[in-house]
Amino acid sequence: MKVLFQARQDYRKHPAGDTIQLLATAQALKNLGIQVFLSLNPRIQLDEYDLVHVFNATPVADVSMFFENAKKQKKPLVVSPIYWNMEHYLKRDNTHSLVFDQWESYQPWRGQLLRESNLLLPSSQLEMEQIQKDFQVVTPYKVIPNGFPTEYLGIDETYFREQCPGLPEEFVLSVARISSRKNQKWLAQCCQELGLTLVLAGPIDEPQYFEEVQAYPHVIYLGTLQGRLLASAFAAAKIHAMPSWFETTGLSSLEAGACGAMVLTTNQGWSKEYFQDMAIYVNPFEETSLTPALEKALTISPRPLTEHIHKHYSWARVGELTLTAYQHLLES
Template sequence: MNVLFQTRKDYKENLAGDSIQMQKTKEYLEKIGIDVDISTKDYISLEKYDIIHIFNLTRIKESYGFTQNALKQGKPYALSTIYWDMSDYIKNGKNTPTRIEWWKRDNHLREEMLNNAAILLPNSEIEWEVLKRSFNVKCQYSVIPNCADRFFYDAKPDNFISEYGLTDFILCVGRISCRKNQLALINALKGTGLNVVLIGPNNNEDYYKQCKFAAGSNALFIDQMPYYKLASAYAAAKVHVLPSWFETPG
């Protein structure tokens, strides 16, 4: 079987959960003999592929183009929705009315994508319930939970401790951005004397500067790191905190 995965153009440069989900799905499908290609283009020939697998319902402009290309060429597509309704976050955050309208404006395209899919692949039953509340969904679905590599479970703290000299700290892993809400964590820990380690790429320069300005000497910022080091960081930490405004559940 030949499968084409399609996702946003910056899935490598702007590494996020959808990037990891797609890459790991590809890795394990190939282990059972399925041929998988990845493309970020919405105009390529799909002749050699049996099915198209599209990732991410949130960034609609690119994803919608993939679905239209598949439909034009008579190819079925599966959709890993990776979706959450951002309405409350947009309303309660520092966003303009224009941004709120931007989110609502594209919902009819999302509904069209959902109902033209051969199957929907949410990460959880909760995500499926959100999709049903938000859209008139008529398509069949199958929940595909997010997983973790085994080496995270077996990881030892030694590598991280030897490099950074820290243990029993508060860990927060995720790209530095408003939605991930690291600034709230930094402010909450002020005066506690607790060490906090924030691992993730800078996704918003202004927000990153705010976090750095608010952080004390007990905060350590680390950019992306190899998985084996990240696993060691989890093992060395006392607790992991994810203070995001929302996450797609899985």
Template sequence: MDDRSLETPDTEPTAARWVASRSHGPYAAGSAFLHAPSFAFQAWGGGENQLIQTGRHLEGFDLPVRLFHPWTDRLIDARVLHLFGMSREGLELAKAARARNVPVVLSPICWYEPRSLWALEPTVARKLAAVGLWSMRRTFPAFSGWRRELLQLADRVLPNSEDEAEQLIRMFGVDRRRIAVVPNGVLPDFGWGSPQLFRERVGDFEFVLFVGRIEPRKNPLGLIRATRRLGLPLVVVGEAPPQHENYERLCRREGGDRVVWLESLDHHDPLLISSYAAARVFALCSWFETPGLAALEAALAGAAIVITPHGSTRSYFGDRAEYARPGRVDEIGAALSRAWREGPRPGLAAHVASNYLWDRVAKLTAEVYDQVAD
């Protein structure tokens, strides 16, 4: 492990300060320009964390990075343009970069799951349209569209797992030779945490933990119902993104006095790290995950994991987690019961520490930059 890539919680700036400092002012020649859609940081999630931690740890390898600012930055100055997430905004930027002979790297951060499309679309018409488009893409990967165009423009595509890579090949015809799998990562801080701060500020009790957005895709409501049936305490860390406030109110109403609610915490907040360390079980029974950064953090902290089978979760956790489908409250309950009773699977924390720390993610990313830019 290269210690230059690690910063301690005492000295590392908050994510917001880091974003601000890398978005304005002068930048080094040959910087990698990192870009996310302009709406991305309005509702914090795993994609935003992936961008920030990748950037921070690339700097640990002495690679200059810049968060692309369209009003002041010139693409011609970039060594490489790295897009996080797929958007029409990113497509136009990729076209401009290619016109200036600037290499384009794309981390799609995507998963197309027909079960989630059917479950989450609000009307039957939209359910049928969404699943129909998925079926068309699956059958005719050469079917035109802006996502396919963006994927074809990228010099390298960096899915987070082999499962995501196979999906991109099947649905969009991406050339495997342009794919380099770069996994999601986790900070080693989560493996060093103590439960003491949580016990002092919140309480000294055993509990199931959920960390994430309070929205239908993450399915905290299904988790709340399952824990209430079992009589297990649940701690929820997170808040609703815009337009999901009614869903959060429903979750709070159903949770009642069996759920402890904590507001969304900065990624380096000692209370978040302590919450993972104090949790007996961590649960993320979403409609899909790729693979759920919070689940990796909790696994490194030593919690037993209950997670959705939809997405790329099995690529990361294998047989070291309990799996429960989001639409089955009884199944979630059974998985929680096993995890509560049996504890974390042997070797889980060591597996995460060996394969998914951010310094390794940054090293793989830097190797891609070298391939496309030199």
């Protein structure tokens, strides 16, 4: 089987969760013997491919061109939507009014793409229900969860402690792009109230926001961590906190939980379908929700969540589920 992956034009320049999902899924499929190719060309000839798989329907101006090309060449189109309705977030104050108008103007495009695709692969049942609610979609679908890298298994905190000495025994870690959407400033404020050290890791999307977050004296920024060092950082952290305004899944939360950190995450998104009652949830629209959530997270064992993630959410399993979905589509 030969599969073509397509994604937003800047998926490597500005990596995010969709970048990880695309690359990890591609590798998992290759491990199963599937030939996976990647192209950002919206006019690529599709004769040699069995199907086209597009990731992330949110930047619809980009991906709609892939949709039109597949439709024109009569190739089966699979879409991983990675969808969250941002209306509530963008309307919370007046600062995003132009962005909200743009979001609304693109919603019909997203609806057409999702309705006329051959197969949708949402990352949760809750995501699919939101899509059905927003766009009256009846497109066939198969829930394909996200995963964590199994090479993280067995990595403990030792390497991170060697590379980053001087950190307290208990600290809060947050691995994400530094941006107002990720809500690190709120996290810094609440960690200061509790006397907790906050360790941040990830690329800086908004330099001015980053300066505001770093103004808190207990905040330590480590840049972007990867591979063994990232896994060891997750293992060292008491809590991994992601109080974002929304998260479709929260891949860093999934990875942190797999490595043994207690997960504290936003309730705006699909995390509860993954973590059930084994994580701590906060509502970013309620200012007082985070401090008691951090206090609670300090007292809870992460072991049940870690074992749950190991059992259900490896990228290898994601590859198997994705391949089965492809096979059913092509057979039908």
